Amino acid sequence: MNAFLDPRNAHLIGSMPQSTFVEAFQLLSPAYFIIPYREIHRRFHPSTAKIKGCKDVEVIFDQFATDMISIIKTRQSAGNALCLAEYKHLLDCARAMGNGPMADNIWEGLLNDPTVRPDLQCYNYYMEALVWDRAYTGKERYRLRISPYAYWKRSKYTERAPGWQGYGVKARSVRVKVMGIFKNMTSTGIAGDEATFVNVFLAFTRVGYVKGAKSILKSVWNVDVDALCSNDPNVSPAKRFDRSSPLYPSDRLLFAVAHGFGILSNIPAALQTVEFISRSYNISVPEYVWVELFERAFVISRPNAHYNDQWVIRNGQVPRKFLFEMTTAMASRPYDCPPTIDMCRMLAKASWSQRSLFDCQHFTRVAYSRLVEMRRKRKEARLILERYLSELTLPGGSVDTLGLQSRGFADAVKTYEILRLRTAQYTSVVERLARLLLAFQKWVIEKNDPAWERWHLPRVLEEWQDFLPQTFDHPTTGGTVKFVGKSSWAQQYLTTHKTIPRRRSSLSTEPDFEEEPPELDDDFFWGNYIQKSPLAKVDHFLLNRVFWEVGPGRNYVESEDEILHRRYIPPKGATQDQALDLLLKSPVIPLRTPSVDGGLLPQHPSVHLFIRGLLVYLGVTIQLSLRYDDTKMPSHLLL
Known part of the structure; x- marks a missing residue:
């Protein structure tokens, strides 16, 4: 694609024999440039993709269509007419993108060309482009169901x-x-x-x-x-x-x-x-x-x-x-x-509608296991890519320019790029499900107790804290709890550390559950990599696809040394009262750097324990408005 679009190669493109040009042109397949991203973005809401810093699928489609038309114009400007294979490939591209207007223009040119005659595949591509017109992009992909209003x-x-x-x-x-x-x-x-x-x-x-x-x-x-x-x-x-x-x-x-x-x-x-x-x-x-x-x-x-x-x-x-x-x-x-991760998302939402807390939690955890599997594949692809990158760096800090042109390196970049994007999509699904767990609902739980926030909510917050921002509101039966911190739903990074968001151990997790070890997120991994590697100074299209811009800015506020993990794991056979006693006696993270307009709660841990125990003894819920600079309210304070 880059060779075709390079203006310096315009004369070569125009002077190619027809058979050579067609063979090279057909290598620019939508199966490589379009379909993988189309399938991922089908489950990626446009606003979520924008927040996460991913290129929108409409931009990908428009860029591909523009590039293909530009190549054809370069070819035609040299006096070359299009043959059936070129028309067919353009229709195939329009079909893959669901671009009806583009298919109409190509079809009109095909019918008006006396030297070619459409075959069966041309007809099929054209009909499919019309049937799926704009069905892959924007909000139209969610408007396919037939109803009187639609x-x-x-x-x-x-x-x-x-x-x-x-x-x-x-x-x-x-x-x-x-x-x-x-x-x-x-x-x-x-x-x-x-x-x-x-x-x-x-x-x-x-x-x-x-x-x-x-x-x-x-x-x-x-x-x-x-x-x-x-x-x-x-x-x-x-x-x-x-x-x-x-x-x-x-x-x-x-x-x-x-x-x-x-x-x-x-x-x-x-x-x-x-x-x-x-x-x-x-x-x-x-x-x-x-x-x-x-x-x-x-x-x-x-x-x-x-x-x-x-x-x-x-x-x-x-x-x-x-x-x-x-x-x-x-x-x-x-x-x-x-069930796939998308099925888990739908099952969790159905469980939420039925007010089944434990089913909703179960499918959220299954979705997280799918995310763990995808992360493992991404890590394997990254290790392969790292080996190629290490071979590209020669002694003395120079770069192997011939190695940049190898097919193996290009395939490694492509594989990793797709897995990286799919991991981002999977992560957004788990974030949505963690948010769903906090959406106000009168759960049907043991003894039909609607005040679930006194026992279950703190454990949910503890388990999914990495998939939740520091700033959000949560309505309860006694009022609204407001968490105010550095991150919010509208930011790319919900966590305030550089490691991958992980599910944490809590009283509600399975006895055999083990947390994933802390691991640097890929965005920050490449941010550190380019600071030390001479490859960062090379302007190459494959390297640019690897080194995504890493600049979280205000979205990131803590270093790895500031990461604190809390675990409240009761011993086997412990009663509910014993587990609660362990929770009350667990260490409290002190508040750091309270803001001028906030800091309503005292900072000393012993005072937190006193407030916590008093609320449990009185059995009341209150409305709290907390403002911190860099610490989320410890989940057990809700008690």
Whole structure:
């Protein structure tokens, strides 16, 4: 990409033989530049990505599209015409980004070029770009479900009243547009394959045309959705195809069914059809299809379902307990698909809605275990990258410029970059779940005690302190507790130390739980690295992708020497009173540098112990407003 965009190579790009240019141009694949980031940002809210300092996916898409068009203009300025392979690759790029306007422009140029004729893959790419237009970026990625309101918003798109962007309905119907392309394709004698009919099926579901979507499955693969949903014992078998047939289904069809019926709020049809196709054609259901099914079920279960389950399902909603049943079925044979971190996030939110504190904590801890696994992969990738970097530094402080051009080094950078971004996304999920645990809720806990903040809240704060900022408010049954410190939710780093945020031991953790050892966070690791390495002075695109700017500034206030860890682990067999006594007698972190307008509580630890014991004895809760410069209020003060 850098070689193509270098102005010094413009003459070389223009004078290349057609076959050589096409072969090099096709190496600029969206599978490398787009799809990995698209999949990560699908679960990354735009505002969260901005706070964490990650490049927004729209910026990535726009930059890639601009670069590709710039290369084509350089090629054409030398008098070279585009061939079919170049048009096809550009359509593939538009498809991967869900860029409908770009696909329209390329298609218009393709049809107006008398020297080329579109083939089946060109038609498929174009239809897919229209079906997924703006479905990967911005808030539009959260607006895919079909409802009367969504249908109205998509039908109102004008320059004065933009409504919702992307694919449209009614006068802007994506179904009409895709069917016109399909008819044009068949009129030229080109027969469709699996991808073709998947695009047509999704175009029908985009506008809520349920009958048409079912007819596609019935006419092509003989899948009768209505008979499957009615549990008809005489369901006709699926149509048989040779495995070499272009219509033999794959996981592409499974995902289309899960997504299509999911946005139509028909989860039973999605599950039944996916299971039937998987069994009929011996296709294993991949993880991303399960995630899609689960996400659609979660979205539909969000509204309060106060009626009986059958009424809810018949009207397009599913009960929340269905999510837990689906999780159990996925984890069992023959699927063996344990919940992903995104599933854990949705299960924790469903548990919170059901006021189940222990279930919410359980899925938060499972999500943290997924984060630990991702950190391990990131560390392995970083160690490989470090070996390459050490080999690039020659004796005397010089740099091996030839080594910078090696494919192994480029692959190591790419692998580490993706794992680093995915780790940031996983960390944001655990932060959201830790925040959810603090959201006011009348938990259904032992003895139905609603005043959970007197016992459970301090342990939650102790366990997830690294994933919480120092400044936040927490409503309780007796008032609001306000924590005021150096960090807040709007900052990149919630912790005030340089180590990775870790789950801590508390009275509520499992007996065999062990904290992760303190480890320097990668942002600060590279910040230290570039201060000592001569590579920091080299302006190279691969090194720039490794050495992200590390400047937390006001977001970071303490050094590693100031990190304090507190553990309250009762002995085995201890009663609740003994555990409370241990908590009351545990050491207290003294307040440091109280601000002028704060410092309402005395600093001496013995006074803290007295206040703590008095509150426990009286059994009261109060509203506290605390202001510190660099210390979060010890969680046990809430007692």
